[in-house]
Amino acid sequence: MTELRGIYTLWLREIKRFIRDRVRVIISFIQPLLWLVVFTAGFSARLVIPRVDYQQFLFPGIIGQTLLFTSMFMGISVIWDKEFGFMKEILVAPISRFSIFIGKMLGDSTAAMIQGVIVFTFGFLLGIPFNPLTLIIALPVMLLITFGLVSIGLIIASFIGSLENFGAIQTFINLPLFFLSGALFPTTGEGIPGWLQFASKFNPLSYGVDALRTVILGSDWTPLNPIHTNIAIIVIFDIAMIIIGTWAFSRMKK
Amino acid sequence: MTKMPHVIEIQNLTKTYKDFKAVDNLNINVDNGEIFGLLGPNGAGKTTTVSMLCTILKPTSGTAKIDGHDIIKEPSKVRKSIGIVFQDPSIDDRLTGRENLLMHANLYGVPTSIQKERIARILKLIELEDRADDLLRTYSGGMRRRLEIGRGLIHQPKVLFLDEPTVGLDPQTRDHIWRYIKDLKEANDITVVLTTHYMDEADRLSDRIAIMDHGKVVILDTPQKLKATLEGDVVVIKSNNNKNLEELLSKWFNFTKQHLEKDTLEVTVPNGRNAIPRIVELANQNSIYIESIVLREPNLEDVFLHYTGCSIRDDTTKELHGLSAIHRRAIR
Structure with missing residues (x-):
């Protein structure tokens, strides 16, 4: 009971902090819009995807990308808490490190989901043809993707002392995961180098993006893997990250 | 209860x-x-x-x-x-x-x-x-x-x-x-x-x-x-030559403790009232000019000095720590 209250408390704190940081929320809208409008305008003539136009193809990818970038960025909350001493208050509280990790992870995931849903509505406003009701099915898929990605950010942040280092490492991880996920272009099929096809198989986001396309594009999209396989892989990845995260938080001293 | x-x-x-x-x-x-x-x-x-x-x-x-x-x-x-x-x-x-x-x-x-x-x-x-x-x-x-x-x-x-x-x-x-x-x-x-x-x-x-x-x-x-363990009084002396006075006094008095500050000399003696005239006399004989002489009760600082052999006020690293704490509060 105490543990559940602790998780809820930490979750609520992350949400409050996120909502009060309006500048960050507003700025974060700009990037997905650039991809969906400018990148599409230049790229769609070059890249032909069977049965769907490029913007349709890109849209689930950009949702995945938004989740990736925001989730990883949320790890910064751990750095702030260490920097300003609040982490000590949490670490000496009589709740387990597992609950501390879960509370923070759920809070940051909720924040990342808010961003993801906003990008979803952009797609609708831009007139990308899809059924808005698919949002209801897409939400749980997005949430599962977010859990694992937020965990990566939290784990890295728990090891890192400074904001500068966190920024550098984040970029180092974000871009390969993004480029190898199939969000911008297909990573399988004819003309794609073998190493790229191979590398994308080890990217958890590949399965997330494929699952999102299956859900959003429906029968127009030929999935790389059956949806249940994608979901199973994402869930296994999430569980592994939560275990590592709990361990990483257990060794944190302040 | x-x-x-x-x-x-x-x-x-x-x-x-x-x-x-x-x-x-x-x-x-x-x-x-x-x-x-x-x-x-x-x-x-x-x-x-x-x-x-x-x-x-x-x-x-x-x-x-x-x-x-x-x-x-x-x-x-x-x-x-x-x-x-x-x-x-x-x-x-x-x-x-x-x-x-x-x-x-x-x-x-x-x-x-x-x-x-x-x-x-x-x-x-x-x-x-x-x-x-x-x-x-x-x-x-x-x-x-x-x-x-x-x-x-x-x-x-x-x-x-x-x-x-x-x-x-x-x-x-x-x-x-x-x-x-x-x-x-x-x-x-x-x-x-x-x-x-x-x-x-x-x-x-x-x-x-x-x-x-x-x-x-x-x-x-x-x-x-x-x-109270520091039985005695602290005599705080300000003179034109603290260093020499300290040496002189150490030959003549039985101190519990003596301590040279920047411009003052502090000595702890069993009976301060009796010691003051003798200190002044000793200084005069050796042509050291005493600017001021004050008697006070021992404080915790003296106790600390007595038991650890170092003054907490001399601890500059700690002061730095204090400053960095101020700084940390100020930057927020």
């Missing part, structure tokens, strides 16, 4: 880092309801001791019991029975005062039904009722400190640890905080463990003081008795 004799029992507590003994076989009992001062220079082992008692740090050997709970076997129960105010700030400045208190209440499992009333009572005690719903970032350093102290009390701990509670605060605010600590102890049936390197702080607040140096307790007693 049966009271436990000791709310904290420290038994052979030791913390070793490689070859360095930060805390060396410590044995202290703290009585229920007292303000217990841990006084010592930088690196004496005060914070290490407190960190072990708060279950943040694992002892190398030995243990301690807080309110009957073992710090190694029952860390969770220990954490529920203690409140901690860290040396460095540890509040969320993007939340309001009330939100910080509420969050603490939830983390420590204070029942929802009594949270509101408890928080209102604490806010009144720390006189922050009218600022409770403002973001912490708009608070002054002293107000933040008060909120941290109040927060430590929300779950009604048996023991409150205050680690250098007034570092980096201006004299007026320090005075204010001291009053709060005294008041809250009266109002809350609580034991307070205070670590400090400020003599006046330890003197004014503590019922008993343990002076620590090199991981050990050098002496433990009430401030009054500690000062």
Whole structure:
């Protein structure tokens, strides 16, 4: 009971902090819009995807990308808490490190989901043809993707002392995961180098993006893997990250 | 009402880092309801001791019991029975005062039904009722400190640890905080463990003081008795040649202690009234001009010097620490 209250408390704190940081929320809208409008305008003539136009193809990818970038960025909350001493208050509280990790992870995931849903509505406003009701099915898929990605950010942040280092490492991880996920272009099929096809198989986001396309594009999209396989892989990845995260938080001293 | 004799029992507590003994076989009992001062220079082992008692740090050997709970076997129960105010700030400045208190209440499992009333009572005690719903970032350093102290009390701990509670605060605010600590102890049936390197702080607040140096307790007693152990008076002399005077005096007098400050010479003698004329005479004979000579009672600073052989005021690293703490508060 105490543990559940602790998780809820930490979750609520992350949400409050996120909502009060309006500048960050507003700025974060700009990037997905650039991809969906400018990148599409230049790229769609070059890249032909069977049965769907490029913007349709890109849209689930950009949702995945938004989740990736925001989730990883949320790890910064751990750095702030260490920097300003609040982490000590949490670490000496009589709740387990597992609950501390879960509370923070759920809070940051909720924040990342808010961003993801906003990008979803952009797609609708831009007139990308899809059924808005698919949002209801897409939400749980997005949430599962977010859990694992937020965990990566939290784990890295728990090891890192400074904001500068966190920024550098984040970029180092974000871009390969993004480029190898199939969000911008297909990573399988004819003309794609073998190493790229191979590398994308080890990217958890590949399965997330494929699952999102299956859900959003429906029968127009030929999935790389059956949806249940994608979901199973994402869930296994999430569980592994939560275990590592709990361990990483257990060794944190302040 | 049966009271436990000791709310904290420290038994052979030791913390070793490689070859360095930060805390060396410590044995202290703290009585229920007292303000217990841990006084010592930088690196004496005060914070290490407190960190072990708060279950943040694992002892190398030995243990301690807080309110009957073992710090190694029952860390969770220990954490529920203690409140901690860290040396460095540890509040969320993007939340309001009330939100910080509420969050603490939830983390420590204070029942929802009594949270509101408890928080209102604490806010009144720390006189922050009218600022409770403002973001912490708009608070002054002293107000933040008060909120941290109040927060430590929300779950009604048996023991409150205050680690250098007034570092980096201006004299007026320090005075204010001291009053709060005294008041809250009266109002809350609580034991307070205070670590400090400020003599006046330890003197004014503590019922008993343990002076620590090199991981050990050098002496433990009430401030009054500690000062009384330095039987005698301190003669403070200002002359045009302190150094020579010191040498001269050391040949003629039987000092408990002597100490050369920047421009004053302090000597502790059994009977100050009798010593003064002889000191003046001796100076005259050797053509040293005495500008002023003052007699005073020994203070804790003298006690500290007597038992550790070094002055806490000379400890520049600690001052730096204080400055960096100010800086840290200021940048937010």
